[in-house]
Amino acid sequence: MTEDIDQDLPDSDHEEAAYSLDRRTVAAILGAVEAGDRAQLTEWMEPLHPADIADLLEQISASDRRRLVQLYDREFDGDILSELDESIREEVIAALHPEILADAVRDLDSDDVVDLVEDMDAPQQAVILGALEDADRVAVQQALSYPEYSAGRLMQRETIAAPEHWTVGDAIDFMRNSTELPEQFYHVILVDPRMHPVGNVTLGKIMAAYRATPLRDLVEDMFQVIPATQDEADVAYAFNQYHLISAPVVDDEGRLVGVITIDDAMSVLDEEHEEDIMRLAGVHEESSLSDTIFEAAKGRALWLFVNLLTAILASLVIDMFAETINQMVALAVLMPIVASMGGNAGTQTMTVAVRALATRDLTAQNAMRVVVREMSVGALNGLVFGLLMALVAGFWFGVPMLAAVIGLAMLLTQISAALGGIVIPMFLDRMKIDPALASGPFVTTITDVVGFFAFLGLASWILL
Amino acid sequence: MTEDIDQDLPDSDHEEAAYSLDRRTVAAILGAVEAGDRAQLTEWMEPLHPADIADLLEQISASDRRRLVQLYDREFDGDILSELDESIREEVIAALHPEILADAVRDLDSDDVVDLVEDMDAPQQAVILGALEDADRVAVQQALSYPEYSAGRLMQRETIAAPEHWTVGDAIDFMRNSTELPEQFYHVILVDPRMHPVGNVTLGKIMAAYRATPLRDLVEDMFQVIPATQDEADVAYAFNQYHLISAPVVDDEGRLVGVITIDDAMSVLDEEHEEDIMRLAGVHEESSLSDTIFEAAKGRALWLFVNLLTAILASLVIDMFAETINQMVALAVLMPIVASMGGNAGTQTMTVAVRALATRDLTAQNAMRVVVREMSVGALNGLVFGLLMALVAGFWFGVPMLAAVIGLAMLLTQISAALGGIVIPMFLDRMKIDPALASGPFVTTITDVVGFFAFLGLASWILL
Known part of the structure; x- marks a missing residue:
């Protein structure tokens, strides 16, 4: 029912x-x-x-x-x-x-236990590990010896490996006689005598072939071996890029130690996405709807604090021109528009850059062309919206030179927003800092400071 | 080499x-x-x-x-x-x-051809379809008869289905005698006499079992049937949520018409994420680094235009208080801080909400609790940063009442940012509009308008 x-x-x-x-x-x-x-x-x-x-x-x-x-x-x-x-x-x-x-x-499977205990405190971890059978506990402890967020933590240790000279019949007999096959497996991994993986044979191919067929005749074209120390985000990228279903994991000597399946890679891809999207918005990436109010507030406070500092910095720029504003209050009315448009353009470019870095679409190869392109995009939209805003300001306040000032300030701010939005993520990536994590405050600072400075500076220079 | x-x-x-x-x-x-x-x-x-x-x-x-x-x-x-x-x-x-x-x-496989031609103009599509063999062309045209972004477009039509009474031996013989097996398949799908899928048997289980074993004894616990008209984003969610590897696709009568494999679901998940992240930043979701400058500028102009309108709206609020600013220029210096902090908090809450809606973590079940929680988080951070900013403003301008005004304005803005950030995405989702697409401008408008209005309104009421 x-x-x-x-x-x-x-x-x-x-x-x-x-x-x-x-x-x-x-x-x-x-x-x-x-x-x-x-x-x-x-x-x-x-x-x-x-x-x-x-x-x-x-x-x-x-x-x-x-x-x-x-x-x-x-x-x-x-x-x-x-x-x-x-x-x-x-x-x-x-x-x-x-x-x-x-x-x-x-x-639970040993890789799920690893996932469960890796973030626990030592005493709680001990309780869980104590509940396991000896063999499982050793497997979990070995997995924990790999770095956090590495392929070694993600892999399952149970693999089906076969010598290169085996036939389909050998493989089927081996599997029928195994008492414990992995819960999930999609390939038989061919290994050389030193246990180095040399090829994958999909189960579908084995099924469809006659018993006498050598496994090596059925080997897949695409074969990707994953080092156990590789970052899990790179593993997820490889699965998505090369349409892998499962891939053997090897130790420093290239010996088979486990296998990663696509469902685990898909979970990692999803988590990486969550991390990117949260970090770009300045939310602690592990926050969730079930956090307490205090935890949630804390998870957002750091970014708000950084934003407060950059906002104060921008206000200091305005303060430099307090006298100018005093003489023409229209400047105070219009200045947030320049900053807001700059912030928006900066966020657009930054997001494109962060995503392109994550998908390996932005590389040393095309970096210069992308920077030039982004600045041209900024200049083009700066011209369009600068002109539009000049018209609006002209009709609103009836001061032609004020219209010219806001149009020009908008153009300058759009170009610097584009430059900041592309160069800062590239620089952070080069410094091995996640560009999604830290780009936001820098880009906003640039657009605010440039926006206010350009608008008020031009105004005090031209208008007064 | x-x-x-x-x-x-x-x-x-x-x-x-x-x-x-x-x-x-x-x-x-x-x-x-x-x-x-x-x-x-x-x-x-x-x-x-x-x-x-x-x-x-x-x-x-x-x-x-x-x-x-x-x-x-x-x-x-x-x-x-x-x-x-x-x-x-x-x-x-x-x-x-x-x-x-x-x-x-x-x-190419027929599902790849579908992916290739579905966005083409009719003449170009005709060229590609003309190059195909008849059977393939029919398959592609049938797939194109399903709605865009549906499971029917995503699925491969080649399946391995078996009657419920088959044994492992029957399945193996059938596969060995098939001339054309699908490139990729991970399950044999058990079907009833009306071709309704009733269970999945993984190839691994078939491999490990003896020939006489009935397939129905090997059926997987987890079995999810996908309607051909289901949205591909929902398909990707199901694969990720239930750790599916492949799932049968059925027509309106529940008959097996194809199968979707996890690698396709993973690509969709990745595309959905790209869409979310781009839409949240106001970039056209299909833009890429290889767009021309003109295309890229156009892809960002819509959002910039919407932002211009909301920024002008916020400026109109400031204009209402031009006289107040004229009497105390410090207000012009400080007001961007209030708006900027509000915008930031609104973006944080909105991103959490958009993500939670996508992962089905925010539902009618917990909506009220989440709204109350977000407002409490806003109030808490509003108190903390309002107090902090009051101290900064007090020391900076030496006017105690100005300090009180900015602190209070900050608190009000943080609370309304939280409210807007959670309620707007929920409302758009209820209206069947992608919350990632349209939340940004509304939330920013609210935080800007409330921020300027609260700060300047309180100032003109209390200070002057």
């Missing part, structure tokens, strides 16, 4: 996005929690995917969350923990009975 | 990002183009992946591009076209000899 309702709702209620949690299910679950009715709760939760249960837990209040977790109890699946936002994961772990937690964790 | 250089460079030149095109290779290729040396060109290009060749073509100048394409000639691979940015795809197609183009297109 629950499944029927699940499937009906996307049609019957067009206001909800596809795959978002259905309100009636949520209401029924919260009702069961309220009533303390474990059977009802389990019945409603049963058809939900762990990722959806995690979303549900993130969306309800902290007190409902605790009661739900405690009532759900033995049914609690380890995958829910993996899917949970870090900000409330600790809270949920604390609400779970230690035995349930141990069971939940034991069911 | 070329491969050696490729592999050495990432180590020897730490300034380049992993997987970015190696400068020496690019220089050698451009040298070969310059010299008109086809053999050299082919030798340097041979080890490159089509995606990298596409990036190369995007990064060089238009004249180099034309000469390279014409010199490379017969070696030109259809996949390069698929990987190319739309803005220069037409240019490259125009530079290709019609016969070469026809050959290149014939080698």
Whole structure:
């Protein structure tokens, strides 16, 4: 019955996005929690995917969350923990009975356990690791020995490797006789005698071939080996760029140590996106809707503080021209327009640059051409909007020279916004600083300072 | 030899990002183009992946591009076209000899041809479709009958489906005897007699099982069927949320018509992200570094124009208080700080909201709680930075009441920025407008207008 309702709702209620949690299910679950009715709760939760249960837990209040977790109890699946936002994961772990937690964790793949424990404090980490069987614990500890955000942390250690001389029949027999195959695998990896990966054979090709076919005849054209120390963002880029499905991971000596599958790379790509978009807006990249008010305020305060400093800097520029403004108050009325247009153009160029750096579209190869292009774009839009604004200001205040001043100031500000917007991200990238993280305040400072300085400076020079 | 250089460079030149095109290779290729040396060109290009060749073509100048394409000639691979940015795809197609183009297109999978032709003008589309074999042309035309950006356009039509009663042996025999298996497939899809998909069996499980095992015993827990008319953004969300590798696509009657694989979903996720990040910055989402100056300027002009209007609106507010500013020029010096801090806080909240809507974390379920939370965050940071700025203004201008006015104005602006930043995206989403597209100008207008009005209004009321 629950499944029927699940499937009906996307049609019957067009206001909800596809795959978002259905309100009636949520209401029924919260009702069961309220009533303390474990059977009802389990019945409603049963058809939900762990990722959806995690979303549900993130969306309800902290007190409902605790009661739900405690009532759900033995049914609690380890995958829910993996899917949970870090900000409330600790809270949920604390609400779970230690035995349930141990069971939940034991069911997880070792790469999911790594993901779970890597950000924990040592004592909490010890609790989770203590719940694991010895072999799993060693696997997790080995993974943790790789740098954070590296391919070594992302990979699963279970691989299906085959010597180069094997046939399709050898591979099939090997797999049929294996007691424990990886949960997910899409390739048999051919390795040389030193365990260096030399090629991938997709399972589809093996399926379709006769037993006597040598595996090496079925090897894929595209084959990309990933160093275990490579940054996970680069791994995600490689999967997306080369349409990889799985790729072998090798140690410093080039020996096979694991495999990364595309679903993990897709998660990383999504996280990188989240990081970019949050950083560009000056929000702490790990913030989430389930943060407390204090955490959320703190996660935004740093950027607001930097913005305050740059805004004060811009105000100091205005202060230099206080006398000029005193003589013509129209300048105070118009000056925010120049700064605002500059800030906007700077943000546009900066975003294009940050994205192009992330996708490797902006390189040393085309850097000069892109800089010239951006400045030309700035000059062109500066001319168009400078002229437009000159007309507006001319009609508004009836002072032809004021119109000329704002038009010229707008042109200068647009060009410097473009220059700042492209050069600053490139410079930060060269300095190995994430351009998304730090470009904003620099670009805005430039556009504000140039905007006010150009407008008020030209005004005091030409008008007074 | 070329491969050696490729592999050495990432180590020897730490300034380049992993997987970015190696400068020496690019220089050698451009040298070969310059010299008109086809053999050299082919030798340097041979080890490159089509995606990298596409990036190369995007990064060089238009004249180099034309000469390279014409010199490379017969070696030109259809996949390069698929990987190319739309803005220069037409240019490259125009530079290709019609016969070469026809050959290149014939080698592509039908879903790649769909991707290639869907944005073309009718005459150019006819040229490409004319080059295809009949069966392929029909497949492409059928795909084009689905709405743009739908699962039907994204899917590949070739599937491996099996009746529910089949065993592992039946499936293997069927695949061995098939003349044309799909390029990529990861599941055998179990279907009922009406061709409705009922379950997925991964190839790995089939490999590891004995021939007599019924396929239905190996069915995956997670199984998600995608309607052909579903939006591709929702498809990408489902793949990421449920860790799908491939999913069957069904028509209105629930019959299997194709399959979508995770690599396509990953590309869509990446494109959706690009769209969000560009739209949030007010850049036309299809703009790229290879646009001409005029195209790029045009792609940013709309947003700049909207920003001009809102900036003029804010200036009208200032103009209302021209007399007040005339009496105390310090107001003109300080007012941009209030507006700038408001704009920043509004952008932060708006970005969090846009992202949370995209990830289905912000729903009707928790909307009220999130709005209250954001306003509390705004109030908290408003208090902190209002107090800080009051101190700065007090010391700067020595007028205690001015300090009180800016502190209070800052608090009000921060709260309304938070309110606007969360409510506007939610409202647009409810109206079926992409919140990333249109939130920016509205939020900035609110923060500017409220900022100037609160600061100057309070000043004229309290100070004068």
